Amino acid sequence: MGGRGYFATHMKREPGKLQADIHDVLIVGGGIYGAALAREAATRGLKTALIEQADFCSGSSANSLKIIHGGLRYLQQADLPRVLESIRERSILLRTAPHLVEPVPCLMPTRGLGMKSRPVMALGMLANDILSCNRNRHLDPLRRIPRGTTLTRKECLEILPMLADTPATGAAQWYDGLAQDTERLALGMVKAAAEAGAAVANYVKAEAPILEGRRVVGVRAVDRLDGTTFDIRAEAVIDAAGPWSAQWLAGLGPRAAVPAHWALSMNLIVKNGPSATHAAGLQSRSNGRLYFFMPWRGVTLAGTYYREYTGSPDGLQVTEADIDSYLAELNSCLPDGKLARGDLLAVHAGILPCRRRARPGREPDLLRHFQYTDHAKRDGIEGLVSVCGIKYTTARGAAETVVGKVARKLRKPIAPSSTRSAPLPGGGIPDWADFRRGMGAAHPEIPAAGLDRLLSLYGTEAEAIFALAGPHPGAGALLRAEAQFCLRNEMPQTLGDLVFRRTGIASAGLPEAEALRAWADAMGTELNWSADRIHSEIRAVERAPHLWQAGCFPAAL
Structure with a gap:
């Protein structure tokens, strides 16, 4: 409401709507992937329901470094499809959620004459700019991604004076997207799904799939606010519950939940960082890993720490040893190495899917692409698919792909995807x-x-x-x-x-x-x-x- 004609998207919790009819699609899990799936399905005409056992975006999706990646890191791996996908999806978010996502300058110090030298990094910046030549099409000027470049040592030290006593020869500078609030990005997708007619509810837990023969036809659920149990029927169920999948799919056998291996991920909020204006990628002197220091809301978000996780998602704990180990790693990136417990403001933690079990003494090998599992092909169980991913940037594109596959399985005609251009609630801001x-x-x-x-x-x-x-x-x-x-x-x-x-x-x-x-x-x-x-x-x-x-x-x- 208001003088300029703006309005608010209304979302109301009505568990009764979940039970009222047979849905085309029921999505279990209200993180970024479940939210994107619900939006995609509902806006393409499928009768959609979404349930989340706690609050939306309160699990793994609550832990994010806030970077909407353009895929520069994948250029090193020569993974061009992933680079192009990331560039496209970053542009979509800058266009459809301009209030939540904006460009941020990023620096990585250069050194020596090898792969980290200024000339080699300059070639990388040029290649990235060529691959992303259409990245600013239809974008507001304030949301456009500038070209990458390299900085001289003097220019680098003006931004990162802490590097004065290091052999840095300069820095590579590029731009990525910064999500000011990733929780509201996921919430915006849930609101868009509700606006398109989806029945959505938080604090509704899937307890078990409903089976008729070898087909999943819905979910037995409990409302965690009043304890009532009820059935939600659907022609297709999409499991997007992340580390909780093993719990609610337990009745289908030990192999039903995918993936099987998980990692604890942790980002720390600290009072001060290398720069108040630029994200900085700095290399650890102890293990060679790159850590990012992101200026955010007047503080610094530092990430990301990983270790293997084998416990229950309900009992996730970040130990004192985790925090001490991570602070030591961050300090190994900083020439003055002064981060202490007193600088710590908050801990962001989550559980991420892995490709395989971590090897002793090595960091977990995280899932690289979103994983889609059709349980009819894998387990002989119809009516159930699972989706798992780790990137905010590409969640929308994954949802577009998955909803298309599910609609084909159901033999239901659907409208073309509109989520590449339709703004999220609050995002209709051309200038x-x-x-x-x-x-x-x-x-x-x-x-x-x-x-x-x-x-x-x-x-x-x-x-x-x-x-x-x-x-x-x-x-x-x-x-x-x-x-x-x-x-x-x-x-x-x-x-x-x-x-x-x-x-x-x-x-x-x-x-x-x-x-x-x-x-x-x-x-x-x-x-x-x-x-x-x-x-x-x-x-x-x-x-x-x-x-x-x-x-x-x-x-x-």
């Missing part, structure tokens, strides 16, 4: 500069930093927040309006859902106690929570050790 000027002129009473934050999270939907806040709102009124907007349109059930996965207030570290209490009070007022419930919700947020299902299950729920 960001004009949009920002217009919003600034319409709301001069809102401080620039606060306005920029709301526009970068909600895009055109921010106007609905301004309408709820009323004329000349103060900070308190804006906070309450933002909470109301999310509660009425985006299905958060807990304070953790609101502050970690809707507003991002707690994603880069816990807010001050007074601010967290203000968000809890705003949510409690809207949902008629008791004082005990508010207290329980605050404690759940404060005690969340990392973003894996952070605040999803307070004691009062």
Whole structure:
């Protein structure tokens, strides 16, 4: 709603809709791949349902380095199809979600006369620019990816002065996409699916597949908010539950869940990094690995650490040894090596699929491409396919491919995919500069930093927040309006859902106690929570050790 005609996409949790009819497609798992699949299926005309056993984007998809890759790393491997796919999908996200994704400059120091030298890296930059020559087609000027280049040593040190005592000869500079809020990117896809008619619900857990002979015809589910159990029927079930697949598919046998091997992944939020303006890829002196330091929301996101993981996804733990080991690795990248526990603001952790079991003393071998499994061909079980992937960038393209395959299996005609061009909710912004000027002129009473934050999270939907806040709102009124907007349109059930996965207030570290209490009070007022419930919700947020299902299950729920 609002003076410029913007509107909010409404999403309501209605478990009854899941049971009301037989769906064409039921998707189990509401991470980035499940969200992309639901959007793709619903917008192409399939009767679609999506369930997530906790909150949307609260599992593996909550852990991301925020980079929307253009595939430069795959150029080294001569994997040209993957390079071109990444370039295409990065452009699509810059075009369809311009409020959430923007270009970011990236640096990698050069050295010596070999493969890391300035001349060789310059050739790599040139090859990447040639392969991505159409990368800026139909993009807003502020969302275009500039050409790559190399910097002299002097230019490099102006950005990364910490390298002054190193043999760096300069740096390679290229641009990639930065997702300001990956949770809202996934949520936007869920909202787009709901807008297209999909029945979606968080906190609905798939307990087991429903079998008729050798065919899966649906899922036995439980509503984790009230404990009721019910059946959801569908002609095809897509398993996108990631590490939870083994739990809900256990009745089909030990080989049903794919893949079989997993890795713990971890990114750390630290107070300071090498640069406040550029992402920096720095090589560890101890193991030779490249780690990235991404400036984000005034802090630095450092990633990524991996080790083999064999436990239950429900009991994911990041140990003190994990954190100490990772800080040591990060310090081996930094000439001054000064990162300490006191610099740590937050831990982002997840579980990622691997190609095979990790070899002793080696890092896990992560899945490189999304994995599609037709269980009819693999296990003789009709009506079930599994999808697993690890990249935000290519989730949309994977969903387009998978939905096409599922529709062919069902012999159902579907519309051509529109997700290459259709904006996500809030993303219908052809000219960001004009949009920002217009919003600034319409709301001069809102401080620039606060306005920029709301526009970068909600895009055109921010106007609905301004309408709820009323004329000349103060900070308190804006906070309450933002909470109301999310509660009425985006299905958060807990304070953790609101502050970690809707507003991002707690994603880069816990807010001050007074601010967290203000968000809890705003949510409690809207949902008629008791004082005990508010207290329980605050404690759940404060005690969340990392973003894996952070605040999803307070004691009062």
